[in-house]
Amino acid sequence: MKGKTGWIVFDPLTTSESMRATWELFQANVGEGLPITGVIYSHTHADHWGGVRGKAFGRDDWDRPGRDVLI
Numbered sequence: 645m646k647g648k649t650g651w652i653v654f655d656p657l658t659t660s661e662s663m664r665a666t667w668e669l670f671q672a673n674v675g676e677g678l679p680i681t682g683v684i685y686s687h688t689h690a691d692h693w694g695g696v697r698g699k700a701f702g703r704d705d706w707d708r709p710g711r712d713v714l715i
Contacts, residue, residue, distance in 0.1 A: 647681055649681050650678040650679040650681035651680050651681065652684060653682070653684070660696075662695055683696060
């Protein structure tokens with residue numbers, strides 16, 4: 645879903661590799677170069693959150709203090 649300042653991701657897949665590949669494809673075709681600014685998890689099974697650390701967030705350490713991503 646597109647928010648005011650970036651994309652809100654719902655259930656970011658199972659692995660960082662799958663999320664990274666999906667994000668690159670999305671950005672190439674739809675993403676408008678906007679960052680991910682939020683993540684929504686439908687529930688706690690790993691197949692719904694395992695990809696959250698993918699480089700889709702710009703860096704491997706995207707969750708460092710001061711990063712503006714709401715999880």
